[in-house]
Amino acid sequence: MSESSTAIPTSIDPQRLRLTTEQATEGVLVGHRCKECDISVFGPAVFCQACSSSDLESIQFAGRGTLYSYTVVRVPPAGWPGRVPYVLGEVELPEGPHVLAEVIGLDEDEPTIGMTMELALENLAGADGETQLAVYKWRPAG
Numbered sequence: 001m002s003e004s005s006t007a008i009p010t011s012i013d014p015q016r017l018r019l020t021t022e023q024a025t026e027g028v029l030v031g032h033r034c035k036e037c038d039i040s041v042f043g044p045a046v047f048c049q050a051c052s053s054s055d056l057e058s059i060q061f062a063g064r065g066t067l068y069s070y071t072v073v074r075v076p077p078a079g080w081p082g083r084v085p086y087v088l089g090e091v092e093l094p095e096g097p098h099v100l101a102e103v104i105g106l107d108e109d110e111p112t113i114g115m116t117m118e119l120a121l122e123n124l125a126g127a128d129g130e131t132q133l134a135v136y137k138w139r140p141a142g
């Protein structure tokens with residue numbers, strides 16, 4: 001148990017990451033699927049961007065995907081709390097959507113396009129220094 005905080009993390013974005021265990025050690029990416037045209041969207045949606053239907057259902061994604069693209073970020077956005085430089089990966093889910101997140105757990109400095117990635121959660125201290133936030137990242141599938 002960490003001495004800095006014993007708070008149970010909450011999702012940094014509940015419309016994209018739903019935590020599935022009480023200790024927030026696991027979670028799933030969530031989004032919507034259009035019942036008209038079967039296109040899936042990561043995150044919140046009010047209507048389908050492909051066919052404008054509002055007949056959407058909530059879904060959860062499998063938690064794995066293929067690395068589609070990445071960039072090495074050497075100058076992070078203001079307030080970035082993590083490592084620098086870091087790898088920002090764009091992962092294509094089997095359901096269709098692309099999900100941007102930091103890539104962790106790499107053996108090399110840079111990943112390989114097409115490699116299989118899996119969802120990984122990391123905890124981050126909230127701005128008040130007491131709360132903990134669970135953040136979604138990608139890591140090479142083991």
Ligand SMILES: [Zn+2]
Nearest residue numbers: 034037048051
């Ligand atoms: Zn649609």
